[in-house]
Amino acid sequence: MPFANFKVPAGTVTAEDKKKIVERTTELYAEIYGERARPNTVVLVEEVADGGWGFGGTVLTAAMLNGDA
Secondary structure, eight states: OOEEEEEEETTSSOHHHHHHHHHHHHHHHHHHHOGGGGGGOEEEEEEEOTTSEEETTEEEOHHHHTTOO
């Protein structure tokens, strides 16, 4: 069963964005593994609390990503 887990900063993607992530990821798996993968593909979009993640040893916030900090 193909599985993808996207973790995104909370409040940075809309419901429509999440729908696109699910649809396009499913399409990609179907392209790679064939149509048999489509009904078994699981895509999880998780929102991580602001400041609950980091990169390169630095805690990041939505304000930092938006250039506000």
